[in-house]
Amino acid sequence: MAVENINLEISENTHERKDLIVVGTAFAKGEDIAPRGCLYVFEVIEVVPDPEKPETNRKLKLIGKEPVKGAVTALSGIGGQGFLIVAQGQKCMVRGLKEDGSLLPVAFMDMQCYVNVVKELKGTGMCILGDALKGLWFTGYSVNTRPLFQFPSIAQKQMSDNIAHRRNHTR
Amino acid sequence: MTLFGKDTDYLEVVAADFLPDGKRLYILVADGDCNLHVLQYDPEGKMQMACVLAPLF
Secondary structure: OEEEEEEEEOOOOOOOEEEEEEEEEEEOOOOOOOOEEEEEEEEEEEOOOEOOEOOOOEEEEEEEEEEEEOOEEEEEEEOOOOEEEEEEOOEEEEEEEOOOOOEEEEEEEEOOOOEEEEEEOOOOOEEEEEEOOOEEEEEEOOOOHHHHHHHHHHHHHHHHHHHHHHHHHHO | OEEEEEOOOOOOEEEEEEEEEOOEEEEEEEEOOOOEEEEEOOOOOOOEEEEEOOOOO
16 A cells, blocks of 8 residues: 655665665455555566567565554655654554564554555654644654654743844844 | 654545645645645644635535
8 A cells, every 4th residue: 555665775684775765565355354564675687588578677676574463554764774664553663674684663642543655754754644633743753752852842942032033023 | 762742633634745844844634524634743732723725616
C-alpha cells in the first residue's frame, strides 16, 4: 500500500547509506482476522541485459523483509541517521535497517485509525502524520533525548523572533 | 517520538505537506470535503488554523 525511495543506512557498523526502495504491503482478510502487513527493502542493481532489450539492465534485489502486525499504509524517511518511519496499523514506528535485513524498531507513537500521510520536513526529523479520519499530528523524532528537548527551545526562539519581527512591523 | 502539535478539529486528511516560509512553519492539508486548510505551527498554544480556503467544488 506504500512505495517510497528512501536513503537508508544499510549497516550499523559502517554507517553506509544507500538509496533503497521500501515497499509496505497489507493483508486484510475481513473483520474477523486482524490485518497483517510486510515491509520489503529493495536495492536497484545492474544486471546483464537481454541483448535485444538493452534497457532491461536493472533489477530489484531484496535485501530486507520484516513482517509486521497491522497494515503498512504509509512510509517516509526520517531524521539524519538514515531511519524510516512506517505507519503500521494504529501505530507509527521509526525503524532502522540492520545488516541481517531486519528492520529494528527504535521509536513509536500510537495513532488513531488509518494513517495515510507520513511526510517529513527533509532531514529535520519533524514529520506530519495524517489520519484519514482523525486529523493531523505534527511530531518529531531524534535519536538522543537531548536534541528532542532542544526542539521546543528552537521553536520558542523562532516564536520570539516572530514576535520581534511583528513588533518591528507595527512600529 | 514526541508530539509537537495536533490539529484542533478532526480533519479527514486526504493529503498533507509542509509549507515552510522563512522561519515560520505552515502545514497544507486537503480534507475529505475538498477543502484546503493552511495550519500554522504555533508552539505557544495548540496548532491553529490560520485560514480555511474556499471549497474547490
